[in-house]
Amino acid sequence: MFLLKQKLLPLLVILVTATALPCLAQPNPAPQTIAGLVSDLQAEMQKQHVAGMMLSIVTRDSALFSGGIGYADADKRTQVKPHHLFRQASVTKLFVALGVLKLVQNGQLALRAHLKDVAPEIPFRNEWEETSPVTIEDLLEHSTGFADKSPFEEYNFTGRRFDGLAGVKVFEKFMFSRWKPGERHAYSGVNYAILAYLIEKLSRQSLDNYLRNHVFSPLGMPDANVDLAGKAPGAYAQGYVRQAGAYRPVPHQPQYNAGYGSLNASAGDLTHALQAYLHGWATDSSQFLSADYLRQSETPHSYLSAKAGLHHTYAYGNEGYELEGRVFRGHRGAIGGFLSAFLYNREAGVGYAFSINTHNEAFYRQADALIRAFVTKGLSKPVLGKRVPFKTPDFGRYAGYYRLANPGQLYTGFLEQFQNTLRLDTAGGHLNAHLLMGGTMHFEQAESALLRFKAPHAYSSHAALLLDASDEPVFTDRTLYFTPISAFNAWFSLVMLLGGMVLLLSSIVFGLANGILYIRKRWPLPILLVRLTPALAATCILLIISAGTRLMELMKACLPMDNAQVLWMAGKLGFAVFVIATIGLLAMTWKRLHSLWLRIYLVLLAVSGGYWLGILMRNHWYW
Incomplete structure (x- = not known):
């Protein structure tokens, strides 16, 4: 598909299986x-x-x-x-x-x-x-x-x-x-x-x-x-x-x-x-x-x-x-x-x-x-039509936050959705789609009697504000289909997705440091494990990313994908095991963790891991 939606995070782009040209x-x-x-x-x-x-x-x-x-x-x-x-x-x-x-x-x-x-x-x-x-x-x-x-x-x-x-x-x-x-x-x-x-x-x-x-x-x-x-x-x-x-x-x-x-x-x-x-x-x-x-x-x-x-x-x-x-x-x-x-x-x-x-x-x-x-080269150059005065008396019901609701992929559709979360407004005499992950698309009204729009450089309408069969607002751009969400849902999901990933990756450094400290302090094994399992979960994320990178190269070359699939399977199963272990060990050792900051950090890691595990489960990674 040749869409305006390829703005993935560098860390996650390799997980997306659709290729745009x-x-x-x-x-x-x-x-x-x-x-x-x-x-x-x-x-x-x-x-x-x-x-x-x-x-x-x-x-x-x-x-x-x-x-x-x-x-x-x-x-x-x-x-x-x-x-x-x-x-x-x-x-x-x-x-x-x-x-x-x-x-x-x-x-x-x-x-x-x-x-x-x-x-x-x-x-x-x-x-x-x-x-x-x-x-x-x-x-x-x-x-x-x-x-x-x-x-x-x-x-x-x-x-x-x-x-x-x-x-x-x-x-x-x-x-x-x-x-x-x-x-x-x-x-x-x-x-x-x-x-x-x-x-x-x-x-x-x-x-x-x-x-x-x-x-x-x-x-x-x-x-x-x-x-x-x-x-x-x-x-x-x-x-x-x-x-x-x-x-x-x-x-x-x-x-x-x-x-x-x-x-x-x-x-x-x-x-x-x-x-x-x-x-x-x-x-x-x-x-x-x-x-x-x-x-x-x-x-x-x-x-x-x-x-x-x-x-x-x-x-x-x-x-x-x-x-x-x-x-x-x-x-x-x-x-x-x-x-x-x-x-x-x-x-x-x-x-x-x-x-x-x-x-x-x-x-x-x-x-x-x-x-x-x-x-x-021998054809007459198309002429952009006259700009229609921007009149949207019914826009009020359409203003607000939207998320892509027709991802193509089963396993990585959630990435398409998060990167295509946006806010619609009409500031400056345009319909504006502000992507939460950065960038704004401006649309001009294409037809005065209808809520149809086009990009300033486009020659025909390709976006519209519509109502679905349940009379709920919908924003479409070509074949992309966006449905309304609350501001809280939009921002909370994005913060949890990005913040959770950063926290989980930080646990690798935390786990290495605690492994070194264990040699000197000889903590009880559960105390050590509750500090290491988040790092092991984060390592499994890196395995998944590595599998995704390898998978893209194998697809281009038409080579067997067994090794990449094994790596992906090990990564996703290991992530689930170590996230669940982190939550269980945190509950078991809670009273033995005396540092407030350590408790807060481990709780945030457990919540982040649980959030990501929930996303993967909802997107059919485990069945």
């Missing part, structure tokens, strides 16, 4: 010719050590470029050709959604059909099922309330295939609705694992065969496949990470389910797909799907902000991005060794897709900006 500002000047663009990209690839890239640039009338730059295989010095297959990661979701729409068009499925009716064998949980059932549309738009898979389920290292229902059940722990389905968007690959299963169940074909026959072939994508192991016929680009000054090959590690990230496609494939979108899904041989389905696929429907008219967000596997004043639609993706994008603007009649086979986020952003600058 924001776009840079347009470079100046823009490349004026294809040759100039390719030259600029080649120069940056050499400078930033990117092995190769596939690139498609199209207009409504022609393909300006469809091919590659650099090496598909750096060791063999194999140049990228138009038919080399690159892993497209989450771009897969766009084409799986098209497969679902094909079933809808053929009368085999309905967008508003209930998941429990179509596939009662899928073990999901939804406490609101009677009034707010999970629908096919909710799956397409990530409004089920299901959490995203964790890094431990990203790749399948078991050596076994998980076909059919088994490829869905592996995500069962994430398949419960955390809020009413159809209310909030929260990106989750689990939704598309379920959709892949439904396609196979209803079509009685493998997902790969179905998409080849009913999506890839009609769109003119002869090379494309969703083969999990990358063993289908074709020339595959080798993925890399850059380590110790050299390219380290990344294995084509399969995922558990092909529906959320297993697309392999070439520049030629994506050139034809882009042109199909720019021609309203009309291909050389037929109409792929109707213009009405195309509009539906680009228009969010299910969640609250979409129903309120904020449509430049996530629809049917198809996300909107406002880039230099124009809304491009499509999808982005990241998987071991590859970063990808598939974006188009039907109104302007331009589109581009690219994928790099070296995990380099800085180059990805720069390449995206260069390519976009080139494809939009």
Whole structure:
């Protein structure tokens, strides 16, 4: 997701499993010719050590470029050709959604059909099922309330295939609705694992065969496949990470389910797909799907902000991005060794897709900006609309503190929530969102009759003050969904989170000092242990952080995560044991602790440990 919410504490950032790839500002000047663009990209690839890239640039009338730059295989010095297959990661979701729409068009499925009716064998949980059932549309738009898979389920290292229902059940722990389905968007690959299963169940074909026959072939994508192991016929680009000054090959590690990230496609494939979108899904041989389905696929429907008219967000596997004043639609993706994008603007009649086979986020952003600058250079520059006078007579009920209420991650969602705690006011003639962890976002009123807003540099509304089904205030910004909290809740939670962590880490020094003193004073063992167990709990936090750091590197390189998982398990279990031990030992030795300051410090450590343990328990770390 490309959101304005990546402002994590340096200590905690490695625990967050979502990766953001924001776009840079347009470079100046823009490349004026294809040759100039390719030259600029080649120069940056050499400078930033990117092995190769596939690139498609199209207009409504022609393909300006469809091919590659650099090496598909750096060791063999194999140049990228138009038919080399690159892993497209989450771009897969766009084409799986098209497969679902094909079933809808053929009368085999309905967008508003209930998941429990179509596939009662899928073990999901939804406490609101009677009034707010999970629908096919909710799956397409990530409004089920299901959490995203964790890094431990990203790749399948078991050596076994998980076909059919088994490829869905592996995500069962994430398949419960955390809020009413159809209310909030929260990106989750689990939704598309379920959709892949439904396609196979209803079509009685493998997902790969179905998409080849009913999506890839009609769109003119002869090379494309969703083969999990990358063993289908074709020339595959080798993925890399850059380590110790050299390219380290990344294995084509399969995922558990092909529906959320297993697309392999070439520049030629994506050139034809882009042109199909720019021609309203009309291909050389037929109409792929109707213009009405195309509009539906680009228009969010299910969640609250979409129903309120904020449509430049996530629809049917198809996300909107406002880039230099124009809304491009499509999808982005990241998987071991590859970063990808598939974006188009039907109104302007331009589109581009690219994928790099070296995990380099800085180059990805720069390449995206260069390519976009080139494809939009001949278009008229968008003009910011006139500022609407700020009038919010009903703002009083919306003023106050809010917290993010639709985190994507199951285990680390609380970090997303704490970093996105804010206060809304209207000082200075703006809607202001003051983040408690620092920074302020200003919004201008976008429409005089509605409580819709936009950032000063934005060209269309993307934020709104709304009321939910219970008539309670809600603040939304794109797909972020904020609900009101009290000032006490906002500040108390933040102080406990940060202050508790600082206190717990300080106990490491305290514990070492007391270990040294024990050698001289020979305290009774319980007196020593009550001074050491907080330090041991804090050490377990460091183990968790170490596991998180290692996990990020392993994900990029598609390497087994067993060691990192063991470290994470040891850290979280050790933390629980030592926090409980601290509380118990403090109660046992209370009368033998004669220093008031020592008592206060140990109580604060016990409270801090208990608070953090409670947070982890509420976020499913222990079950």
